Amino acid sequence: MSAEKAKADRRRQARVQGAWNSGPARRSGGGVKQTNKVDGGDASSAQQKPQVPAANQEFVFDGSVSEVLAREAELASKPVTVDKDGDYELSIGRNDVKAVVQMRQKFLSDAENRRLLAELNRLPWQQRMGLDQGGQPYQEPRETCWFGRPYTYSHVKWEATDDSWPQFNSVMCNRYRDGKDKIGWHADDEPSLGRQPVIASLSFGETRRFMLRRRDCRVQTLRPLIGDPITVPLQSGDLLVMRGSLQEDWLHSVPPEYHDKESRINLTFRVIEHSPNEQLCLRPGPEDNENKQVTLSARPGQMQAQLCCYRPRPQTQLLVGTVLDDPKRERGTVIGSPISAAKRFELGSPGPRSHEATGLAERHEAMTVYGREARPRRPRAEPILSFRPARYRLHITELNSTPSSSAPAGFSAQQ
Numbered sequence: 001m002s003a004e005k006a007k008a009d010r011r012r013q014a015r016v017q018g019a020w021n022s023g024p025a026r027r028s029g030g031g032v033k034q035t036n037k038v039d040g041g042d043a044s045s046a047q048q049k050p051q052v053p054a055a056n057q058e059f060v061f062d063g064s065v066s067e068v069l070a071r072e073a074e075l076a077s078k079p080v081t082v083d084k085d086g087d088y089e090l091s092i093g094r095n096d097v098k099a100v101v102q103m104r105q106k107f108l109s110d111a112e113n114r115r116l117l118a119e120l121n122r123l124p125w126q127q128r129m130g131l132d133q134g135g136q137p138y139q140e141p142r143e144t145c146w147f148g149r150p151y152t153y154s155h156v157k158w159e160a161t162d163d164s165w166p167q168f169n170s171v172m173c174n175r176y177r178d179g180k181d182k183i184g185w186h187a188d189d190e191p192s193l194g195r196q197p198v199i200a201s202l203s204f205g206e207t208r209r210f211m212l213r214r215r216d217c218r219v220q221t222l223r224p225l226i227g228d229p230i231t232v233p234l235q236s237g238d239l240l241v242m243r244g245s246l247q248e249d250w251l252h253s254v255p256p257e258y259h260d261k262e263s264r265i266n267l268t269f270r271v272i273e274h275s276p277n278e279q280l281c282l283r284p285g286p287e288d289n290e291n292k293q294v295t296l297s298a299r300p301g302q303m304q305a306q307l308c309c310y311r312p313r314p315q316t317q318l319l320v321g322t323v324l325d326d327p328k329r330e331r332g333t334v335i336g337s338p339i340s341a342a343k344r345f346e347l348g349s350p351g352p353r354s355h356e357a358t359g360l361a362e363r364h365e366a367m368t369v370y371g372r373e374a375r376p377r378r379p380r381a382e383p384i385l386s387f388r389p390a391r392y393r394l395h396i397t398e399l400n401s402t403p404s405s406s407a408p409a410g411f412s413a414q415q
């Protein structure tokens with residue numbers, strides 16, 4: 001059977017097993033259930049592709065993952081617009097974590113929106129220089145402003161409504177002065193945001209198109225079918241929340257417009273878990289013997305990563321070198337070569353994007369890295385993110401050696 005025919009068969013099968021309806025989602029035992037609430041787009045292209053859903057209908061699916069993928073592919077084969085309030089499940093990612101956008105139109109009242117917009121225009125906007133992927137400098141095609149920890153902007157208050165809402169501690173501000181200003185395809189997937197971050201975006205001023213497109217496809221053969229972007233027209237006062245695997249599996253952008261546009265301001269509220277290469281400078285105070293520790297990252301119901309610094313008894317010969325993991329004791333211990341001078345520690349979790357933190361330890365001071373399980377708030381499902389001491393790499397270099405120097409002084413260990 002040719003690949004084309006196999007694809008067509010899969011799509012036909014998905015059509016037979018799934019059914020569009022306008023009522024509430026049907027419960028089913030077992031299988032994969034996916035509820036999509038998407039608009040179908042314009043009528044002319046709907047004619048070419050007969051299985052496109054009508055506006056506001058729901059698709060309830062009982063079937064295998066490959067059938068769901070075929071269904072997704074069919075949906076993605078024509079442009080989709082997210083322009084109504086609702087929670088949109090765009091795809092199912094690793095560990096069955098869904099990529100979700102939540103739309104709340106007119107989240108802010110017009111009066112509140114106007115008042116905030118006037119205030120926002122007075123922020124210290126800058127047009128900053130960045131480096132593109134080839135390392136070439138470029139000027140950002142919009143104005144930006146950042147408020148990180150501590151969070152000082154106080155006009156927008158977020159009350160947690162349930163424990164899946166994080167306590168935002170930072171906000172990225174973008175000002176698109178006219179239709180030419182834009183932000184290119186990207187995902188907010190920096191290590192400092194943690195895995196599967198919740199990002200809340202508030203828009204002010206001119207309506208602009210926020211676009212979403214699949215970064216990749218889990219089933220290679222479907223790749224050509226997954227590609228048309230989803231359009232989210234973001235109007236003044238709209239709240240859009242990105243969560244789940246959205247940053248892993250999707251890219252987003254605000255493209256330039258080819259007709260006149262007024263200025264638009266967008267705020268994206270985020271949780272910065274830690275800054276890469278942050279100097280933790282964990283040192284027990286000279287006078288006291290107090291141990292110090294810092295939490296690198298913590299998520300409700302999941303492992304907490306901590307870096308702990310303590311002053312051992314004077315007669316202890318301190319050894320530094322690798323991180324041992326003892327799941328029973330739930331801690332890693334730093335052992336190895338003796339510390340003779342101040343050392344720099346770089347702590348990173350493995351994987352394509354490593355989370356890194358740097359700590360300092362002086363003679364007679366020890367660093368311990370450990371993860372401990374936070375008390376789960378709800379029954380633990382498949383963990384989305386777990387920090388396990390055994391998976392940490394600990395690099396030890398002399399303080400005065402540059403990070404890029406080939407072989408670190410001392411030694412470098414990887415579990």
Ligand SMILES: O=C(O)CCC(=O)C(=O)O
Pocket residue numbers: 172174183188201210234252253254266268
């Ligand atoms: O302007 C927007 O709606 C999106 C901004 C954005 O994606 C970002 O700041 O990362």
Ligand SMILES: [Fe+2]
Pocket residue numbers: 186187188252
């Ligand atoms: Fe973004």
